[in-house]
Amino acid sequence: MKAPEPVQQVKHRRDSALATLVGAVPYAGFLGIQFERHGDELTAVLPYSEKLIGNPILPAIHGGVIASFLEVTAIIELSWAMLWDELETGRLTPEAMADNLPRLPKTIDFTVDYLRTGLPRDAYARARVNRSGRRYASVHVEAWQDNRARLFAQATGHFLMPQRKNG
């Protein structure tokens, strides 16, 4: 029986794969979106900044920022889920991924519910892949600020999956 992989090695491999995936999306960097990882579970974090404001009188985060945050979260989660097995079995390494970036799912449609005003503070989001087939996927995303149970926005989207040679 093979000895289990040392924990630091596992963490390093997963974290560098995630950093490569997220770092390759310029718009995620433009908004300042970061991802925290626990095992395979991702939480997206949107640190507050003044440029994200849509209504300066309230003030409130722009609806377009919220839609963008949710869509970025959905695409990264879906890509992460798509690559996870390949990364865990070693068929794909973070280094190979960085040299040849994986194609990302394409959004077919995306529907956002604005439940509460986005306050001028950090926001968090998690996505759940409800169905992922060879061609199409359906993803639900929830976003909150202070309380996990009080969502300020949610979204559902459908995506066209990229065709992977060995996937």
Add this chain to the structure above:
Amino acid sequence: MPENDAQDFINALPFARALGMRLDQIGEGHAQISMDWDARFVGDPATGVIHGGAVSALMDTCGGAAVLSYPGALGTATIDLRIDYMRAATPGQRITARAECYHVTRRVAFVRATAHDEDSANPVATATGAFTFDRKEQP
């Protein structure tokens, strides 16, 4: 709306300014807003195509502007917005959104919008949304 007032509308919204939006036309429940392609807004580095979220932001701003230009409107906020992505916007090309507030009730405004790049015959995306409609109180 005079040109200066129109651009003031965009300049008052920090995120619209961050995306470089320009209000081209507005009035009577219709609005047109456009923005340049920018490397910072790219969603898929392999293709250079702008992120869907940036197109959403443009459509949402344009939809809100259309509602605010509807006679009697005082304020608005998005209740929900659905975007259908028809095709990838061509990298390097300006994206233009047009929105129409086609019906209002006492409290709700209904909006549809389309976005296109420099090929105006083939939409990049279409959207439908419901917005809150805060109106001037009638005497």
